[in-house]
């Protein structure tokens with residue numbers, strides 16, 4: 001595995017949203033959507049970012065592409081710090097990180113043809129090249145029949161729409177794609193097709209992915225590494241096979257237990273997670289998972305666990321990971 005300069009290095013990233021109240025709109029609190037997140041992605045690699053709804057995955061992705069301002073911390077693209085760039089300074093680098101979202105057409109003009117939808121980023125980022133030829137190239141690459149070019153998004157199924165969203169994202173030749181729950185809205189059989197397409201495109205183009213999902217089963221086969229997020233923090237990170245084989249954080253273990261497994265001998269020691277995800281409003285010190293953790297004690301409730309190495313490429317943020325098997 002590549003261990004050179006990371007393509008993306010996120011260090012202690014925080015994104016807090018002010019909560020305002022009253023006539024003067026005074027800030028009364030802050031939503032700690034992303035609260036000290038660190039991870040890196042190598043060129044051509046896929047990092048699966050997994051966690052429950054509301055844990056801050058989308059906000060982290062949006063901060064990486066510059067759509068959300070970082071409250072603190074750093075985002076480096078090939079060593080270049082991007083959080084302090086002005087929009088004008090960021091513009092020449094914007095092409096390098098593209099996004100694929102759950103429903104690519106929620107944000108698009110329904111009166112645009114598929115051809116124009118794919119042509120748009122080409123006209124912006126690859127001026128001077130033969131746009132029509134490239135539109136067809138990217139339609140071929142994403143398995144879209146060329147005659148679709150003159151049709152409109154509403155005529156297509158969810159899977160086909162996602163192919164169009166992917167064609168649009170790869171057309172600017174990005175180094176990294178933030179794929180934010182790209183298959184969550186699709187039928188299971190279609191999910192596999194889209195996952196395979198993303199994998200094939202990675203093999204052909206060498207693009208890296210930050211692949212966001214809310215359960216571990218979706219990212220299992222596509223990820224080289226996996227980071228598990230909870231209430232704005234990363235609880236555990238490891239190579240994918242290591243994480244599924246040797247999960248050390250009680251939250252990761254609980255998430256894995258909610259995946260149906262074929263092997264009846266594979267017995268864990270944590271019960272499925274109960275209770276609601278607490279609010280990320282001004283989160284107190286201590287482990288964010290403590291209120292739902294079967295192993296939590298006073299230390300967990302008051303002291304934020306440091307990120308510790310389990311093995312060379314495996315880290316966990318839990319006071320008790322050594323005692324929990």
Ligand SMILES: Nc1ncnc2c1ncn2[C@@H]1O[C@H](COP(=O)(O)OP(=O)(O)OP(=O)(O)O)[C@@H](O)[C@H]1O
Pocket residue numbers: 017031032033051052053054055056057058059060214280
């Ligand atoms: N613009 C905003 N202003 C205030 N709070 C926000 C804003 N955007 C997100 N949040 C809050 O930040 C937290 C994280 O939201 P985010 O959308 O990043 O989570 P997520 O992990 O992507 O969830 P999901 O799986 O539902 O997509 C949530 O509590 C959300 O309500």
Ligand SMILES: [Mg+2]
Pocket residue numbers: 057058059180
């Ligand atoms: Mg989201």
